[in-house]
Amino acid sequence: MTQQPVTTVHLTVPAARIITTELRTADHTTETGGILLGRHTHDTVTVHHAGTPGPAAVRTPTYFLRDLAHAQALADEAFASDASVWVGEWHTHPTSRPVPSARDAATYRQLLDDPELGFHSVIAVILAPCEHHWACEAWAARHGRITPVELRLDGPVG
Numbered sequence: 001m002t003q004q005p006v007t008t009v010h011l012t013v014p015a016a017r018i019i020t021t022e023l024r025t026a027d028h029t030t031e032t033g034g035i036l037l038g039r040h041t042h043d044t045v046t047v048h049h050a051g052t053p054g055p056a057a058v059r060t061p062t063y064f065l066r067d068l069a070h071a072q073a074l075a076d077e078a079f080a081s082d083a084s085v086w087v088g089e090w091h092t093h094p095t096s097r098p099v100p101s102a103r104d105a106a107t108y109r110q111l112l113d114d115p116e117l118g119f120h121s122v123i124a125v126i127l128a129p130c131e132h133h134w135a136c137e138a139w140a141a142r143h144g145r146i147t148p149v150e151l152r153l154d155g156p157v158g
């Protein structure tokens with residue numbers, strides 16, 4: 001199974017539902033988010049599971065960092081259920097656009113630089129408020145570059 005540079009992120013219904021629920025219930029004075037778990041086949045990453053922030057997540061108005069222990073437990077569960085692996089993360093930008101920040105880019109670079117994690121590309125799904133809904137954009141980070149990719153949804157998010 002060959003992994004090519006990502007052009008499409010496919011968010012499945014169960015993953016979108018977790019994000020939608022978190023968007024409806026979170027306090028949006030700070031960012032929220034979680035990890036994404038799924039599979040990278042050819043040029044598409046299919047996201048089967050999305051995480052919630054977890055109790056130890058770092059949440060500020062302009063930054064989000066996952067709760068590592070919470071993320072690891074979700075990753076173990078997802079791998080056991082359908083061989084999903086950690087493919088990236090999602091988070092909100094309550095006060096800006098759904099575009100990776102310089103700090104986001106540094107986080108993705110750290111993940112890509114860690115050989116033990118074995119990332120081909122790091123997927124970022126970023127949501128920002130747009131009038132009365134959430135605009136949702138997908139990005140792929142690889143080799144120090146972040147490019148926008150197509151986001152395929154089976155239903156609405158937000």
Ligand SMILES: [Zn+2]
Pocket residue numbers: 062063064091092093099100101104
């Ligand atoms: Zn961000």
